[in-house]
Amino acid sequence: MLFLDSKDAVICCLHLFIYMAQEKSISLNSHLVSVEALISEHTEKLNQAKEHLQQLTIHLDQLTHTNLQLSEDIYHCQKLDEELRLNEQALQLNQERLHSILGSIDDVVWSIVPQTSQILYLNHATETVYGRPIADFLDNLNLWQEIIYADDQQRVEESQQLLYKTGIQDIEYRILWPNDEIHWIRVRSRLIKDDQGNPIRIDGLTTEITEYKQIKDQLLHDALHDNLTGLPNRTLLMDRIEQGLKRCQRDKNRRFALLFLDLDGFKLINDxxxxxxxxxxxxxxxxxxxxxxxxxxxxxxxxxxxxxxxLENLSNIDEAIAIADRIHNILKEPILLQNEEIFISVSIGIVLGGEQSVYNNLDQVAELLRDADTAMYRAKAKGPGTSKVFKPSMHTHVMKRLQVANELQRAIERQEFIVYYQPIISLDSDRIDGFEALVRWQHQEKGLIAPTDFIPIAEETEAILKIDQWVLRHACTQLGLWQQQFPNLGSLTMSVNLSSKHLAHPSLIEVLDEILAETGLGGSSLKVEITESFVMEQSKTSLDILEQIKQRKIELCLDDFGTGYSSLSYLDCFSFNILKIDRSFIKRLVAEQDRCEIIKAIVDLAITLNMQVVAEGVETNVQRKRLKALNCGYGQGYGFFPPLDSQNITRLLEQQDTPIN
Structure with a gap:
């Protein structure tokens, strides 16, 4: 073993430590790289996880929303299901109600297949409308057609063909019941088509209208006929005249005529x-x-x-005249009513229609009737029981009368009237005893118009009432002035003509009282003249008025005696004070030897009835002498004096002491 010194050992240790550190650093770096890689990998996965989590969150939100929507849909479905259930219940109830209603109404409700007439629906009213059970129609699909009244079958068939063109039908026709009774029905139907326009169903309603038709026919009859006699009235007549005109337009040789009939004296019978x-x-x-x-x-x-x-299909006017004569002849037979024989006549106006350029237009229907009426009045003017054929001049005359009537109204407003006075002479003393007030019309353009030219027209309107009152007031005022101016002639009287129209109005008494009070005239100074025509038309009202007149000491004069038809029979009914013989009798006294039995009879009758007699129309001395010899008390006429104005009458009264020669 090698041993190193301490320095070397330290250096060696340092190198080893550095080596080991380097190795560890390398290992650590390597490890760090691995860690970093791992971290990066995990980070990426974490990011992926986050993204996935976000997606899951989104999906979760979507699922949550979907779940809420689904919950709402489920709720709505449940609600719709409940509504559907309730609607089904209501539909069932309505169907039951509809079935009940259709089963209870009087009309037949039906539905059929167009091609086969197969019945889809039919209610129970069928039995009451058609008089047959429903089973009959189910067994025989053609029964609808078989029971149609024969005269109506073609019309019904045409209406059914029209149904396929227009889609609707509304027709009235007759059917036969099993007992052969004829009934009227009204059928209203509609053609139902699919989206392609193919007929799939006909729905209809049938109504029983027999009673309605009877009432309608009766109302139509009543509207066109007179309810008393059952004869056609004016409306139906005008229609038939129009049809007659059309036939004449097609056939130029065809003629027709109108006869306008008015009974003579019917009012007297009625009253x-x-x-x-x-x-x-x-x-x-x-x-x-x-x-x-x-x-x-x-x-x-x-x-x-x-x-x-x-009268239709005439050749000429003579045929119409012949029928008018036939009517006059048949009325010569008396009519028994209330155990009394009644004789009555009729005035007839005749007009011919259809001639070239005369009454050949439809707008002349009213003119035809008007002209026939005009001709009738001309016939009535000739006397009872007569006929008159219309002439164009008659219409001209009527138009002139209408013009006069209109001018009369303006004349009343302008007070264009003046009063003339004709003296009434005592045949015993040849002195003026009184006057008759006679109205004249001072026309602004035509000058003085005589009463005969306007009084008859005024009589036809209310104008006569105003004119008579005006004359009455002026005549009484003038007499009052004369009585003041000539006090020794206090017995002078004034006769005033009053229309019968006045005597139908109780207000006349009030007018008389007012005028007498205004003028200070005594009732005994006034005389009221009425004609025989009024006597013929007397009523309880007029009798009461006459009685009130007499209570005021006003005397009553029967004017134009002898021109009526029943004068003698009525003299007992009225307390007349004076009888005026019509001028038609007086004018026959031309010579001394002329017969005067009728005048003598009238005078004797009047004296017997304690009445004074005035002869009208005295024009000659011969007439004056003959009348005086017959004990006629008074005379009036141009043989004495014409009607004069108040100034000339005043001058006459100033000479009253001089007898008249």
């Missing part, structure tokens, strides 16, 4: 025997008129006592 009797009379007359007509003619009632007859 005396009552409206029920009047209605019975109208029914009887409608039957009589029908007996005079042909099958193609139309008899209609416009209302009241007016009838219109449409």
């Amino acid at each position: 005396s025997l009552g409206h029920l009797t009047g209605d019975q009379l109208l029914i009887i007359l409608s039957h009589r008129f029908s007996r005079c007509l042909r099958a193609e003619d139309t008899l209609s009632r416009l209302g009241g006592d007016e009838f219109v007859i449409l």
Whole structure:
């Protein structure tokens, strides 16, 4: 063994230590490298683990979200399932309700397959609407068609063909029940198609409308017919006139005529025997008129006592006149009502339609009726029981009357009237006893118009009431002035004509009282003249008014005596003070030897009834003498004085002491 000295040993130890340190360093470095590599490897794995953990975390979050979403979906599914269950229950309930409703309604609800008519649904109303059990329709799919009323089958078939074009059907037709009763039904149906437009079903509703049709037909009948006589009314008549015009347009040789009928004196029958009797009379007359007509003619009632007859397929106006004559003749037979024989006549206006350029347009229907009415009034003016054929001049006359009526209204507003006074002379003393107030119209353009030219027109309107009141007020005022100016002539009287329209209004008494109070005139100074036409139309109201007039000491004059039809029979009913003989009798007294038995009879009758007599229209001395010899007390006419204005009458009164020669 080699031994070294201490220094060498130390150096040797140092070298060994360094060597060993170097070796350890190398080993350590190597180990560090290994560690570093291991750390790097583990770091990488750790990073991978972290990434994987992050991915797992993301996946976990996604799973958590998915789980929440799934929970919500499950909740919604459970909710939908519950709703579905409730809906199924509600649907079942609604189906039960629908089935109950469809089973309880009166209409047939049905559904069929278009190609085969196989029934898909049919409710129990089938039995009540069709009168057959449902089984009959299930056994025979063509039964629907077989029970259609024969006259309606073609129309129903056309409607069903239209259903496939338009998709809807609404039709009314008749069916036969097993007992052969005819019933009306209304069928409303709809064609159902799939997405490709192919028909898959027809759904329909069938309603029983027999009662509805009966009511509708009755209402239509009532709307077109008079409810008293059952005759066509104005609406239906106008339609038939229009159809007649169309036929004339197609056939230029075809003619038709209208006869406008108005009963004469019907109001008197109505007022005396009552409206029920009047209605019975109208029914009887409608039957009589029908007996005079042909099958193609139309008899209609416009209302009241007016009838219109449409005569078709005529050759000329003579055929219409012949039928009018037939009506006049058939009315010569009396009608028995309430154990009384009633004789009545009718005035007839006739107009021919369909002629070239005359009543050949559809818009002239109203003109035809108007002109027939015009002709009827012309016939009535001629006298009862007459006919008149329309002429264009009649319409011109009517238009002139309408113009006068319009001008009358303006004349009232402008007070264009003046009063003339015609003296009434005592045949014993040849002195003025009183006056008749006569109105004149001082037209701004036409000058003085006589009452005959406007009073009849005023009578047809309310204008006469205003005119009469105006005349009454002015006449009473003027008489009051004369009585003041000539106090020794206090017995002078004033006669005023009043329309029968006044005597139908109780307000007349109030007007009389007011005028007498304003003028200070005594009732005994006033005389009211009424015509025989009023006597013929008297009513309880007018009788009461006349009685109140007499209570005021106003005297009543029966004017135009002898022109009516029943004057003698009514003289006992009215307490007249004065009777005025119509001028038509007086004008016959031309020569001394002329017969005057009628005038003598009238005067004697009046004296017997304690009535004064005034002769109207006295124009000659011969007439004056003959009337005085017949004990007629008073005269009036141009043989004494014409109607004069108030100034001229004043001058006459100033000469009153001089007898009239």
